Amino acid sequence: MGYVAIKGGGRAIRGAEQALEALRTAExxxxxxxxxxxxxxxxxxxxxxxxxxxxxxxxxxxxxxxKQMQGDTLEAAFALRAYRSTKPRLLETPVQDTGRMRLIxxxxxxxxxxxxxxxxxxxxxxxxxxxxxxxxxxxxxxFRGVARRFLAGAPDAELxxxxxxxxxxxxxxxLLPPLAIHPEPxxxxxxxxxxxxxxxSAALATMARAETGSLLAIAYSNMRGxxxxxxxxxxxxxxxxxxMLPHPVxxxxxxxxxxxLTECEIIAMYEGHGADGPPVFTLGYGACFGHNEVKAIxxxxxxxxxxxxxxxxxxxxxxxxxxxxxxxxxxxxxxxxSHYKMPHYVTFQSDMDRLRTTQDKAKARxxxxxxx
Amino acid sequence: MNPGYELPLEEAGYSFxxxxxxxxxxxxxxxxxxxxxxxxxxxxxxxxxxxxxGFGTGGLQxxxxxxxxxxxxxxxxxxxxxxxxxxxxxxxxxxxxPGMDTTEHTRAATLIQSRHRIPEVPLRENQILVLQxxxxxxxxxxxxxxxRRKTMHGEGDYARLLTRLYEDIVRFDEIxxxxxxxxxxxxxxxxxxxxxxxxDLPKLHRAAAxxxxxxxxxxxIYAVPPxxxxxxxxxxxxxxxxxxxxxxxxxxxxxxxxxASDSFLDELIGDDGAKSWQCSDSDYCNEQLAVRNPQEAVHx
Numbered sequence: 001m002g003y004v005a006i007k008g009g010g011r012a013i014r015g016a017e018q019a020l021e022a023l024r025t026a027e028x029x030x031x032x033x034x035x036x037x038x039x040x041x042x043x044x045x046x047x048x049x050x051x052x053x054x055x056x057x058x059x060x061x062x063x064x065x066x067k068q069m070q071g072d073t074l075e076a077a078f079a080l081r082a083y084r085s086t087k088p089r090l091l092e093t094p095v096q097d098t099g100r101m102r103l104i105x106x107x108x109x110x111x112x113x114x115x116x117x118x119x120x121x122x123x124x125x126x127x128x129x130x131x132x133x134x135x136x137x138x139x140x141x142x143f144r145g146v147a148r149r150f151l152a153g154a155p156d157a158e159l160x161x162x163x164x165x166x167x168x169x170x171x172x173x174x175l176l177p178p179l180a181i182h183p184e185p186x187x188x189x190x191x192x193x194x195x196x197x198x199x200x201s202a203a204l205a206t207m208a209r210a211e212t213g214s215l216l217a218i219a220y221s222n223m224r225g226x227x228x229x230x231x232x233x234x235x236x237x238x239x240x241x242x243x244m245l246p247h248p249v250x251x252x253x254x255x256x257x258x259x260x261l262t263e264c265e266i267i268a269m270y271e272g273h274g275a276d277g278p279p280v281f282t283l284g285y286g287a288c289f290g291h292n293e294v295k296a297i298x299x300x301x302x303x304x305x306x307x308x309x310x311x312x313x314x315x316x317x318x319x320x321x322x323x324x325x326x327x328x329x330x331x332x333x334x335x336x337x338s339h340y341k342m343p344h345y346v347t348f349q350s351d352m353d354r355l356r357t358t359q360d361k362a363k364a365r366x367x368x369x370x371x372x
Numbered sequence: 373m374n375p376g377y378e379l380p381l382e383e384a385g386y387s388f389x390x391x392x393x394x395x396x397x398x399x400x401x402x403x404x405x406x407x408x409x410x411x412x413x414x415x416x417x418x419x420x421x422x423x424x425x426g427f428g429t430g431g432l433q434x435x436x437x438x439x440x441x442x443x444x445x446x447x448x449x450x451x452x453x454x455x456x457x458x459x460x461x462x463x464x465x466x467x468x469x470p471g472m473d474t475t476e477h478t479r480a481a482t483l484i485q486s487r488h489r490i491p492e493v494p495l496r497e498n499q500i501l502v503l504q505x506x507x508x509x510x511x512x513x514x515x516x517x518x519x520r521r522k523t524m525h526g527e528g529d530y531a532r533l534l535t536r537l538y539e540d541i542v543r544f545d546e547i548x549x550x551x552x553x554x555x556x557x558x559x560x561x562x563x564x565x566x567x568x569x570x571x572d573l574p575k576l577h578r579a580a581a582x583x584x585x586x587x588x589x590x591x592x593i594y595a596v597p598p599x600x601x602x603x604x605x606x607x608x609x610x611x612x613x614x615x616x617x618x619x620x621x622x623x624x625x626x627x628x629x630x631x632a633s634d635s636f637l638d639e640l641i642g643d644d645g646a647k648s649w650q651c652s653d654s655d656y657c658n659e660q661l662a663v664r665n666p667q668e669a670v671h672x
Contacts, residue, residue, distance in 0.1 A: 009454045009456035009457075009458065010463070013456060013459060013463075036379075040373055041373075044373060048373070059373035059374060059377050060378065061379065078420070078424075082421060082422040084420065085390070085392075085395065085419035085420050085421065086386055086391065088392040088393070089394070189417075190417060190419075191398075193416055193417050193591040193592075195415050195522075196518055196519040197519065257374075258374060260374065322517055322519065326518070331420055332589045334424070335426045335427065335589060336425055336426040337426075338426065338427075339424055339426025340426075342426075342427065342456070343450050343455055343457070344450075344488070345450050345638055346488040346551070346567070346568075346636070346652055347550065347551045347552075347569070349636075349637075349639055350550035350551040350569040350615055351550045351551075352639070353615040354548050354550040357616065358545070358546050361545045362544075365545070
């Protein structure tokens with residue numbers, strides 16, 4: 001009998017690494033290693049999800065994480081986050097203007113006609129989810145031809161680079177409250193812990209890098225009736241946002257690069273402001289790195305629900321900042337679920353001690369009752 | 373997505389202690405605050421580490437913020453140096469802190485990171501014990517909202533926790549909390565001492581060494597400073613009790629390997645179903661073996 005089952009931990013860990021590598025390469029002789037560019041382009045929505053949940057905009061590193069973690073989204077986002085931990089914060093990003101986004105898609109479900117027009121862009125929304133068996137054995141020639149033909153048929157670029165925002169029109173009409181000015185800097189969740197109550201910017205930052213499924217589940221509970229946001233999508237836009245940073249010497253804003261972003265603004269039913277003025281619609285805001293529409297919509301709904309909860313007190317889980325914000329992080333929740341696989345011999349020994357003692361006491365009591 | 377994002381190949385190496393210097397400084401500040409307010413859960417930002425949340429990332433951040441090239445580090449899990457998680461954590465610290473020594477000997481270590489155990493050998497003033505914490509708040513069993521728990525701690529309001537213990541006695545004639553036993557520090561804050569067995573709690577009371585507790589996922593650091601009271605919650609007529617290692621005949625079980633009858637034991641079930649006991653603290657077991665059977669001792 002071995003001393004304890006956990007002996008030889010080092011050897012076991014090395015063995016596990018080798019087994020993982022063996023499975024990754026199990027295709028064998030005919031196998032092609034995945035190129036990072038292939039992951040980044042052909043699995044672009046997966047890459048989007050990882051940059052978003054990883055909280056670091058680096059599509060190439062995200063592709064590497066996807067390859068290394070063999071497609072596990074939680075693990076891949078986790079690897080990106082851990083990489084981020086080694087980097088200092090060099091500066092605080094000033095407020096960025098998403099009106100300047102170079103759009104690939106923007107829609108509004110509030111108005112048929114919006115300034116600049118609806119632009120469906122790349123979406124599966126109206127695609128029939130039928131299996132495309134022609135993709136199963138796709139020839140490289142056919143593959144390369146698709147993008148070439150698409151670009152050849154594109155009209156001359158008369159489209160503007162950016163489009164006005166739908167909510168600006170609503171604000172101008174007085175249907176939405178005027179834009180509040182927040183002089184205080186945004187809460188940085190990577191440098192400060194959440195101590196409740198937290199400002200809205202902390203909630204938004206937490207949701208922006210939340211795990212998509214977790215955010216969706218809680219937002220869905222609100223949509224179904226554990227809450228009453230009843231959203232209308234004022235605008236959902238996907239595109240490239242020029243990131244403006246202060247020049248290190250002059251301090252003038254300069255474009256440092258651009259990031260793919262999904263942004264969603266939802267309008268919810270109006271609230272009377274009483275003494276503050278006439279009733280107006282309320283707004284929920286969602287935005288995240290990459291092309292992640294369901295996540296941005298879920299976030300916008302939860303932003304609205306949380307604002308209500310912060311003001312009136314929560315009536316549902318989705319309106320409770322602690323409940324939402326402490327349970328949507330993928331790195332936290334998957335880590336804790338996984339940790340139960342680790343040895344718990346000592347605590348279980350302790351548990352058995354308690355159970356045996358209470359069992360003995362119960363037996364003794366029973367015996368005493370019978371004798372009496 | 374955007375082309376032009378190159379891989380940071382030139383950055384393949386990591387800085388000493390993995391975390392950037394700002395992060396280490398933040399952890400150290402939180403440590404100082406935690407020591408100044410014994411038992412208070414100091415919030416800190418808590419970085420993601422390259423191992424799972426729940427695998428000791430809070431303890432690891434404490435260790436990485438404290439360790440220097442002159443340190444000797446011991447890492448244990450379930451009392452053992454070679455359990456998978458201890459091996460993994462030690463390997464990571466060795467990799468990111470070149471020059472630092474590791475040891476399996478409790479007495480030789482300057483810094484000990486542990487999960488679920490406090491070593492059997494009493495620690496000294498020049499040693500620091502780092503405990504990994506899954507649930508930093510003893511009140512979580514009676515109150516789920518962190519904001520409300522914070523108020524309760526501030527007011528020293530542990531009535532619901534004591535009621536919970538009382539209800540246990542009513543239902544089971546015994547307090548059923550096995551580990552993570554609520555412990556009052558320096559007469560005020562009640563802490564969750566991490567999932568150490570009740571057996572280890574008396575070692576915290578007025579210990580010579582500093583004990584730091586780190587919860588990475590929950591983003592809290594707290595401390596039991598040296599020579600500080602650490603009193604498990606109990607009642608005047610129902611005293612606190614540690615695990616009972618007596619057999620049916622009332623004899624204290626002993627370790628089948630080293631013969632010690634004064635250590636926390638792991639219960640082992642053999643292939644034939646027979647039960648035996650062995651020390652959970654592997655270094656203590658080796659030490660006792662060396663004392664009792666010098667010729668059989670394992671020389672490390």
